[in-house]
Amino acid sequence: MSHAPGTKSLGFDEPLIFERSREGTVGANIPEPSVREVDPKTILPQNLVRAEPPDFPQVSEPEVFRHFVRLSTWNFSVDHGFYPLGSCTMKYNPKVNEWAARLPGFSELHPYTPDRLAQGAIQLLFELEQMLAEISGMEAISLQPAAGAQGELTALKVIRRYLQDQGNPRAKVLIPDTAHGTNPATCSLNGYAIVPIPINESGVLDPRDVAAAMTDDVAALMLTNPNTLGLFETHIAEVAEIVHAKGGFIFGDGANLNAIMGKARPVDFGVDAMQFNIHKTFSTPHGGGGPGSGPIGVSGVLAPYLPIPRPVKRPDGEYALSFDFPQSIGRMRSFFGNFSTLVRAYTYLRELGAAGITRIAEIAVLNANYLLALLEDRFPVPYGDGRCMHECVASDKQLRKQTGVSTLDVAKRLIDQGFHPPTIYFPLVVEGALMCEPTETESRETIEEFATAMISLAEEAARDTAAFKEAPQRTRLGRLDETRAARKPILTAAAASNRDG
């Protein structure tokens, strides 16, 4: 829930933990060693023995604890409030997922534990694969990729290897204008040239454009459905037919699966390979960069190429991790993927069941449409005829023309209202894009509060724009130079004090 304007929370200043250090302060009582005969320095490889102990901060347990809790209050998370970052599905993460991921049998399991002693963990991987296969209709799943982007990369590697084995390597991949940036990046990393496909005036692909670009040299079309305008690709079946007829594959970017799961299976609208953004759709915390998880699903001919090892169930009922897939592209990640994230997704799916999954899609779409209806007078939504799937992409073009405030200013001023900003300037086909995805976890009241805040910003901008340029003002830090922060981050204490000094 947002703060009422004017309400402030305490903003603690926090020095570096090294600046809190006081000689001789300790945070833990380590018992004296009971074995004294051997000096560890004599048994360690001599090149690893230090003359001096490392320069760790010397602080007490409460100091360490408070330090990190205070730092955590500088950030905004989905546990703080509404986080409408479009195309990210920032839904609330049920805490039962955390309980399951912390069960010692999972959290303390060594990745090299022999299969026979890790039966429960392998069973979980096996069953999660089955659930994802059921939701998507894909024949085989790999849980290994560590993020959506890595899932895309893996799936295209699988497609590329299959085509090579057929003696039919191809050079190009078709990508619509609305695609996420990771799609072209995936193609480049796989050595494919990108052929951009425009969207039509309705915001979706026109089969005629796909037919014109589809040649014998095209390996795949990468398609997000619903797309990043929050629209269902209404011609998807025809588009898939065109691509398949020329021997190409449809790669489905599954980042927006939240809107259709339980309602439509990607396999039924022609998808041959896809990634699941587990950390979005299946509710694992992913703000601040991770950990993510991007399993992939593939159809029949591609299945033998999935990464190894793969969880299997032997005829005697025992689970194992099998490397016995000679056509596999190999490993894409160490061990078996981000295991604890997979435990969270498994818990989430078990808790909700098939009916719950379907209900999620219904409410996510309902919430997005309600938000669209509340916003569109002030922030028109250029595509979709007043309807959307999981997210609505509004535009502040009109507001900018009238008042001079930029999309970035609007996003920053929204933070002063207690909300995380929506995704801005994406997709590129919408000028002044504000891409809002409420997800199913937000209440009607929260959506109304957010819309009211957005409308109040439009009214404020019409009166006075000064505060917009200074925004955010209610956060601990004001507006940062985001380009410098991203390109030249200062990540060490020494570098930071050099800069200040």
Ligand SMILES: Cc1ncc(COP(=O)(O)O)c(C=O)c1O
């Ligand atoms: C449509 C779409 N595809 C792919 C990705 C990449 O997923 P990830 O961030 O997990 O790498 C995203 C992420 O926002 C996305 O929105």
